[in-house]
Amino acid sequence: MRSVSQTxxxxxxxxxxIAALVPATPVVSLPVADCLGRVLGEDLVSPVALPPFDNSAMDGYAVRSADVTGAGRQAAVVLPVEEDIPAGRTDVVPLLPGTAHRIMTGAALPPGADAVAKVEDTDGDQRQVSVYAPVAPGTHIRHAGEDVAEGATVLKAGTVLGxxxxxLAAAIGRAELPVHRPARVLVLSTGTELVAPGKPLLHGQIYESNSVLLAAALREVGAVPTVLRSVxxxxxxxxxxxAEQTARVDLMVTSGGVSAGAxxxxxxxxxxxxxxxVRVAMQPGGPQGCGHLGSLPVVTLPGNPVSTALSFELFLRPAxxxxxxxxxxxxxxxxARTTTELRSPAGKRQYRRSQHAGGTVTPVGGPGSHLLASFAAADCLIEVPEGVTVIAEGEEVEVVLLR
Structure with a gap:
């Protein structure tokens, strides 16, 4: 006898x-380039200051502000240019009084300089520069640590990494990050009648689509699917x-083969x-199953494509x-207010594929679990509570946004 809950x-x-069934993934170290969308598993502390040194915010000339006091278009201050400092130069020479160093954006400020005269306020000469405007101390300087102090926590555990x-992680020198490992999910789509897309169909066969749908949904949330099609x-x-897959994954998800028939x-x-x-009091997607095969968590979804998609949305996606x-x-x-009357079976929570705009919501297609085109056209779901059988046109309803 099958183990089937009657209530x-x-x-x-x-x-x-399902939330209790799906196991938490461990925190692992991954290359920064592989961490987009992952969740940081530990606080990220900066080993360096940002910027790590005083540097120029402009292309121009590093000067002592006292040397260019009173500079103007009619009374230029002329200074010999003793050094050229491109970004990345590490042997920065101190600035002597009465001189200037030509400096590029991001280059380290030489000791002795307290301001940068931007190139637009000079004649741009590389040997003897004429400065046409005074600069106050600190002008056009990015000070060490003004963005991030050494030892500061820059990202908290639980941050979703965009x-x-x-x-920022790369800027503080991190090549790898501690993140929650992607969940590894085995996807099985069952049914002798299923044929892989691209092959010819015989009468009584249909193209297999659930594994494509589930694998895409898994990738969208950051999981890694392994697909076994048309079992x-x-x-x-x-x-x-x-047999060869269960030891390599965190979860197995099947579609089809869970109804009451042969x-x-x-x-x-x-x-x-x-x-x-079990049966869940919902439409579509009533027949469901979950548990463990040995130590492997298993979630069995119904086979009709809309039931599969909706079950993933409601149960697997958040878990x-x-x-x-x-x-x-x-x-x-x-x-939102519905643009048409809706009817729902008593005792079941119904989800109707719909489109939402301007405070109103319009159902797309009927409630049937085989109507996948309407799910593809929908951007939301109307949620009809279990105790409601009729919703009048213009009545306000709860809407779950899918996009």
């Missing part, structure tokens, strides 16, 4: 089960397909092995994000 679980109850954060409806073939290979293969099959260190795991929500 439907609520969406929230089942979501809590381009600016990775640039036949045969228990031995199912176990043979996963040839439900996922149920047949996992029944009595630690996976419980995986949390497992990889993210604190903000929920989709944004809003309230």
């Amino acid at each position: 439907p679980l609520s969406v929230d109850e089942y979501g809590a089960r 381009p600016a954060q990775l640039g 036949p409806d045969d228990v031995d073939a199912f176990h043979a397909a996963i 040839y439900e290979v996922v149920k047949d293969a996992l029944n009595g092995r630690g996976v419980e099959f 995986l994000l949390a497992a990889m260190g993210h604190q903000d795991t929920a989709r944004a929500r809003t309230r």
Whole structure:
């Protein structure tokens, strides 16, 4: 007999089960270039100051401000140019009174200089420069440590690493960062009727799309999928397909084979092995399953493509994000008025594919779990509570934003 819960679980109850099932990934050290979108696992402390030395904010001339007091267009101060300091020069020579050093943006300020006269306020000469405007002490100088002090915490654990954060990490000299490792997920799409896209179809066959959808959804949240496509409806073939993969992943996700009929290979293969099959009070996507195969967490999704996509959105997406260190795991929500009447089955939480604009929301297609084109066209979901069977046109509804 199959292990199937007869009492439907609520969406929230089942979501809590999946959240508890998906294991947190360890913190590992990855190259900075591979950390985009990852979550920092430890506070990042700077071993250097930024800038690490006083440097010029302008192309111009390093001077002593006292030497150019009173300079003007009609009374230029003329100074001999003793040194040329391009960015990257390390043997900076001290500036003597009554002289100037030509200096480029980012170059180290020479000892003795307290200002930079920008090149636009000079005649630009490389041997004897005429300065046409006075400069106050500190003018056009980037001071050491004014951005980051040595020993300062620049990024907190839990920070999601975007381009600016990775640039900062590189600026303080970090080649690698401690981040939550991407979750490794084995994806199985089951069904003898499934054919890989690009091959000819026979009558009674359909193209396999769920593994493409799930792999893309996993990559979008930062997980790493391994895909086994079109596993036949045969228990031995199912176990043979996963035998070499289960030790290499953190989670196995299947689609299909979990309903109440015959040839439900996922149920047949996992029944009595630690996976419980349940019904969730939702439409679409009622038949679900989760548990462990040995020590490997397993989530079994229904096979209709919209049910697969919605189940990932509601249950796996937030669980995986949390497992990889993210604190903000929920989709944004809003309230809007529906442009048409909606009907929902009693006792189930319905999710209707919709488009949101200007404070209104319009359903796209019907509620059927096979209508994938309407899911692709939707930018949001209308969430109809379990106790509501009719929503009138113009009534305000809860909207889950997908984009």
